[in-house]
Every structure is written in structure tokens, then in C-alpha cells.
Amino acid sequence: MEAVFAILALLFVLFVAAGVFVTVKAVRVAKRGVDRTVAQARRTVEDTGLRARQFGQPGVVGELAQLRLSLRTSMRATQEVLRTGSPEDASLSEADALFQRLSAHGHELDAELKRLEREPDRASIAALLPDLRERTERITHSAESLRWAARDRARKFAEDDLSALSDQIDLEAGALRHWTREPERGADGEPATEGAARPAADGPSGAGARSAGAAGNPYSWGPPAEEAPASAITAGDPRARPSYPWQKSPRPESTT
Incomplete structure (x- = not known):
């Protein structure tokens, strides 16, 4: 009895622990979803x-906003391309490491x-704009190089896979169309089955020749049908007719 209680207590503890684990995991997943x-x-x-x-806001403020928007858009697009391509192509791991830098x-x-957007000295910001614009162009150009290289690589792999798949499909389609085979040829180049199908001068004729030709035909769909003997057709005996289980037996005639 004590063993039963111990087993039940152990199962209860396991259920509680599993419930706590599932709850914590669900909370973490929900928190990540909310943060995202x-x-x-x-x-x-x-x-x-x-x-x-x-x-x-034209002028310095508008120029800063344009630089930030161009930078963020380019970096976000490159990050998305590398993130979606890395699980399928291990060679993009080095590109992803370079992108992190x-x-x-x-x-x-x-x-x-x-920070410069909140700077009140517009003249100082205008003096810094050429350097800021150059840095932005260098970063976005590097990001675009990684992004388009990853896209070209994925497109090249897709084209190679499609070409290989098309070749395999063409071979399979050609194999499926070969539903007949060429007849075997003898030493003289003639089909080996022609001699068996051609009746000899003193050989069998009529039905016998047709049966022999059908038996040796490699393109036949099945065994040759048996031909009926050349005997006169006679009427069958009505008393010899087969009986079937679904037929009703005739009632016996009354003798009275």
C-alpha cells in the first residue's frame, strides 16, 4: 500500500513539474512574440x-532623415536575405559574420x-554632411554587395537544380514512352520471330499456322485463344443443362 502511495506521489510531482515547464516555456514564447x-x-x-x-523638413534635418532611412532600409533588407538563406546554404555563414561586423x-x-537630428547648430551639421553621406554610402554599398551576391547564389542554385530536374524528367518521360521493345534479330539481321511466324511449304497450315504464329509473337497481349474443332454444331441436351443456385426448382406435379 505504501508503494502505491509513493508511485502516486511521484506521478503527481512529475505532472506538476511538466506543467511548470510547459507554462514557463509558453510564457517565454509569448514574451518573445510580444517583444518582436x-x-x-x-x-x-x-x-x-x-x-x-x-x-x-527640407535642409539639414531632411538630409539626416534621408541618410538614416537609406541606411536602415538597406541593412534590414540584407539581414532578411541572409537570415532566410543561411539555414539552406551553409556557405552564407561567413557572409552573415561579415554582416554582423x-x-x-x-x-x-x-x-x-x-543624435545630430537634435543638434541646434545647423551650420556644424551641414559641415559634417559630406562625411556622413560618404560613410552611409560605403555601408549601404557593402550591404548591397552581400545581399545581391546571396541572391545571385540562390538563383544560380535554383537554376542548376531546375536544369538537373528537367533532364531527369526528360529521361523518365522517354523511358515511359518505351512501352514496346525491338524484336530480337538473328545472325543474318532478320527478326528472329519471322521464321516461326512464316508457315513452311510442308508445315502446318490454317489454324495450326495461326496458332504457331501467335505463340511466337513477342508483341502478343496474351496466350492464343483455343479454336473450336471443325465438327458440326449439335444441339445440347436440355437435360444436361447446368443448374444455378438462383434458379427455382420446379414444383412436383400432382398425381391426383
Whole structure:
């Protein structure tokens, strides 16, 4: 009895532990989902504000907003391409490592541009714009090089796979169309089955020759049908007719 209680207590503890584990895991997954949604919403709001300043505030502020928007758009597109291609192509791991190093410079430049947006001295910002524009172009050009190289690599692999698949399909389609085979040929180049199918002068004729030809025909769909003997057709005996289980037996006639 004590053993039963111990087993039940152990099962209860296991169930509680499993429930706690599942709950913690679900909370973590939900938290990651919420954080991802919040970060995406924050990026959307910030990008919308940058577009508004780009077109609504010409001059230094609009130039800074344009640089930030160009930088963020290029880096985000490259990150998405490398993230989706890395699980399928292990060779992109080196490109992803290079992009992480490039991202550090990109975040540093974006933070600097964001800080300069609140700078009241517009003249100093205008003097820094050529250098900021050059740094932005270098980072975005490097990001675009990685992005288009990864896209070209994926497209090349897709084209090679499609070509190989097309060749295999063509071979299989040709094999499926070979539903007949060539007849075997003898030493003189003639089909080996012609001699068996051609009746000899003193050999069998009529039905016997046809049966022999059918038996030796490699293209036949089945064994030759048996031909009926050349005897006169006689009427069958009605009393010898076969009986079937679904037929009713005739009632016996009354003798009275």
C-alpha cells in the first residue's frame, strides 16, 4: 500500500513539474512574440517619422532623415536575405559574420545621425554632411554587395537544380514512352520471330499456322485463344443443362 502511495506521489510531482515547464516555456514564447511585435511597431513608427521629416523638413534635418532611412532600409533588407538563406546554404555563414561586423558600424552611424537630428547648430551639421553621406554610402554599398551576391547564389542554385530536374524528367518521360521493345534479330539481321511466324511449304497450315504464329509473337497481349474443332454444331441436351443456385426448382406435379 505504501508503494502505491509513493508511485502516486511521484506521478503527481512529475505532472506538476511538466506543467511548470510547459507554462514557463509558453510564457517565454509569448514574451518573445510580444517583444518582436513591439520592436516591429517601434521600427515602423520611427521609419514613418523619418519619411515625414525627409519630405516635410527640407535642409539639414531632411538630409539626416534621408541618410538614416537609406541606411536602415538597406541593412534590414540584407539581414532578411541572409537570415532566410543561411539555414539552406551553409556557405552564407561567413557572409552573415561579415554582416554582423558591418551592422556594428551601421548602428554606430545611425545613432550618430539620430543624435545630430537634435543638434541646434545647423551650420556644424551641414559641415559634417559630406562625411556622413560618404560613410552611409560605403555601408549601404557593402550591404548591397552581400545581399545581391546571396541572391545571385540562390538563383544560380535554383537554376542548376531546375536544369538537373528537367533532364531527369526528360529521361523518365522517354523511358515511359518505351512501352514496346525491338524484336530480337538473328545472325543474318532478320527478326528472329519471322521464321516461326512464316508457315513452311510442308508445315502446318490454317489454324495450326495461326496458332504457331501467335505463340511466337513477342508483341502478343496474351496466350492464343483455343479454336473450336471443325465438327458440326449439335444441339445440347436440355437435360444436361447446368443448374444455378438462383434458379427455382420446379414444383412436383400432382398425381391426383
